[in-house]
Structures are given as C-alpha cells and as structure tokens.
Amino acid sequence: MPTLTINGKKVQSREGAYVLEAARQAGVEIPTLCHFEGLEPWGGCRLCQVQITKDGWDGWKKMVVGCMFPVEEGLIVLTETDEVRETRRVVLDLLLARCPDTPLIRTMAKEYGVERTSYVSNPEPTDCILCSLCTRVCDHIGVSAISTADRGAGKEIAPPFHEPPAACIGCLACAEICxxxxxxxxxxxxxxxxxxxEFEMLRCEDCGRAHITKAQAEHHAANRAETTDVPQEWFRYCDSCKRKQQASRFPAVPQLV
Ligand code: SF4
Ligand code: FES
Structure with missing residues (x-):
C-alpha cells in the first residue's frame, strides 16, 4: 500500500488508487466536475488539477489531473498552492464564459474570485458544461444512446443525427447524473x-406507482447475464415497496423489558 503525503499529511492509500481518491480518503477536498465514483475517470474538466513533487526533485513540481494520476510511494501532493488555485480559476473562468448563467458554475467560480468571465461570453448560453457524465453513464449501462456532436464552440450532447435515439431505454441515468x-x-x-x-411506464404491483420504463426492464432482462444478476421479478415492485417487503421478512426484534 503506497504511502504519500498530501498537504503535509501522511496518507496510506490503496494500490491502484488515483490521487483524488487518496485525497478524499484523507479528508482533503479537491473540486471536480466530470468525476463520478463508479465510472472510469475521464480527465475532461481539468478542475481537479493538483501539484506533485518528490524528495529528490530539487523543489521541482508538476501539475497533474488528480482524478487520473495514480498514487505512488513517496509522492508529495499539494492541492492548495497559488499555482493550483490559479489553474482552477482559469478553468472556471473559461467555463463561466460558456455557461454564464449556470448556478453551479457561478458558485464554483465565485469561490475562486471569478464573478464575471474575463473571456468573451457565449452568445448562446447553455447549462451544458460538456462534462460527458451523461454519455459515459449511458455507455456504462450498455446503451450508448447519446454522444458528443460537432466540434469547437458548437460541441454539444445529442442523439445520433439529432433524431430520437432508437437505443434509448428511458432510464434517466443521463438526466440524473447531469x-x-x-x-x-x-x-x-x-x-x-x-x-x-416516449416510453411506456411499468407500475409497481403493490402501490401502483410508475417506477421504471418497460424498455428499461426489458434491457436489464436481456443483458442480465453480462451486467447484473437482478431477476426480472425485481422490476414488479418500486424501490419503496421492495424495502417494505424486505423489512417485513426480518425476524422480529425481541422486546426489552
Ligand atoms: S448534459 Fe451531459 S455533458 Fe452536459 S452537463 Fe449534463 S451530464 Fe454534463
Ligand atoms: S474531475 Fe478530474 S478532470 Fe474532471
């Protein structure tokens, strides 16, 4: 298990972990916009940059992307130097130019002293920060209904040919991760x-609540062997009713007298 130093604190990390994970484990906050535990790191937003150095580097430091840089023995990580804060400030300044009205970006930029972008503001403001979380989660569940389209300032997230995507199962993973x-x-x-x-909803056989699309249940059933061992039965009830059913199967707790 490699031992590294983060902001002067010794941290023992998991073999194969990245700097971001080690920092969070040590209670050190590093801002991120394109990272999600459970998805492969992507390194797209560049907000999680930190500086690294080592004994014997004669004080030389290097800027790396924390969510993708593997931990190693003796690594020294600095997450709050002037250079790191300036790098993040520039990233947020650029994002604010693309998304001048987006509350999340406005709040994060303000934390780095940016209230108004110093770049030319996007004439067609958008709330899409191009973090790719939506396309990556869609790929992850084996659907790949959406992707990035176009390049440069016109880059956007869209289904193929901007048509309703035949592959979509209406699971909302993209919307919920955004x-x-x-x-x-x-x-x-x-x-x-x-x-x-438009998708047909399946309703919980217990409470009647619409809880999953028919296409989503069919997708999981068809891919059950490769993805998950969840039986089709599982989709007959909503999460809340399933919890109640499981709770009712727990043995009664003996009363204390
Ligand atoms: S639409 Fe996709 S790429 Fe754009 S902000 Fe949401 S998750 Fe990120
Ligand atoms: S969180 Fe590391 S590059 Fe986006």
Whole structure:
C-alpha cells in the first residue's frame, strides 16, 4: 500500500488508487466536475488539477489531473498552492464564459474570485458544461444512446443525427447524473419522455406507482447475464415497496423489558 503525503499529511492509500481518491480518503477536498465514483475517470474538466513533487526533485513540481494520476510511494501532493488555485480559476473562468448563467458554475467560480468571465461570453448560453457524465453513464449501462456532436464552440450532447435515439431505454441515468440538470424529461403515471422519445411506464404491483420504463426492464432482462444478476421479478415492485417487503421478512426484534 503506497504511502504519500498530501498537504503535509501522511496518507496510506490503496494500490491502484488515483490521487483524488487518496485525497478524499484523507479528508482533503479537491473540486471536480466530470468525476463520478463508479465510472472510469475521464480527465475532461481539468478542475481537479493538483501539484506533485518528490524528495529528490530539487523543489521541482508538476501539475497533474488528480482524478487520473495514480498514487505512488513517496509522492508529495499539494492541492492548495497559488499555482493550483490559479489553474482552477482559469478553468472556471473559461467555463463561466460558456455557461454564464449556470448556478453551479457561478458558485464554483465565485469561490475562486471569478464573478464575471474575463473571456468573451457565449452568445448562446447553455447549462451544458460538456462534462460527458451523461454519455459515459449511458455507455456504462450498455446503451450508448447519446454522444458528443460537432466540434469547437458548437460541441454539444445529442442523439445520433439529432433524431430520437432508437437505443434509448428511458432510464434517466443521463438526466440524473447531469450536475447542472440540463437534460429535460417528464414522467407521468403512464409515460416518460426524454430525448424526443416516449416510453411506456411499468407500475409497481403493490402501490401502483410508475417506477421504471418497460424498455428499461426489458434491457436489464436481456443483458442480465453480462451486467447484473437482478431477476426480472425485481422490476414488479418500486424501490419503496421492495424495502417494505424486505423489512417485513426480518425476524422480529425481541422486546426489552
Ligand atoms: S448534459 Fe449534463 S451530464 Fe451531459 S455533458 Fe452536459 S452537463 Fe454534463
Ligand atoms: S474531475 Fe478530474 S478532470 Fe474532471
């Protein structure tokens, strides 16, 4: 297990961990926008940059992306130097130019002293920060219904050819992981709409609540062997009713007298 130093504190980390994980384990906060535990690190937003050095480097330091830089024995990590804060400030300044009205970006930029972007503000403001969490989670569950489209200032998240994506299962993973709530959807007792498609909802056999799309249940059933061992049965009830059912199977706790 490699031992490293983060902001002067010795930290023993897991073999194969990245600096971000080791820092969080030591209670050191590093800001992130494109990181999500459970998804492979991507290194896209560059907000988690930190400086590293080692004994014997004669004081030389290097800027690395914390979510993708592997820990190693003797590594010295600095997360709050002037250089690190300046790098993050520039990243947030640029993001604020793209997303001048996005509350999350405005709040984070303000923490680094940026109230108004010093770059040319986007004439068509958007709340999409291009973190790719939505496309990565969609790939992760084996659907890949959406991806990045176009390049440069016109880059965006979209289904192929901007048409309602045939592969989408209406699971909402993209909308729920989005840090800026950019992806719109609606869910009623019978249907859900997202990315221009409409999905039939399955209702909980116990409470009647619409809780999952039929397409999502079918997707999990079809991919059960490769992805999860959850039986199709599992989708007959909503999460809340499943919890109640499980609780009712617990043995009664003896009363203390
Ligand atoms: S839609 Fe949301 S999750 Fe997807 S890239 Fe944009 S900000 Fe990130
Ligand atoms: S969180 Fe590391 S690059 Fe985005």
């Amino acid at each position: 840090p800026t709530d950019f992806i719109p959807y609606t869910t009623s007792h019978t249907t859900r709409s997202i990315w221009g498609r």
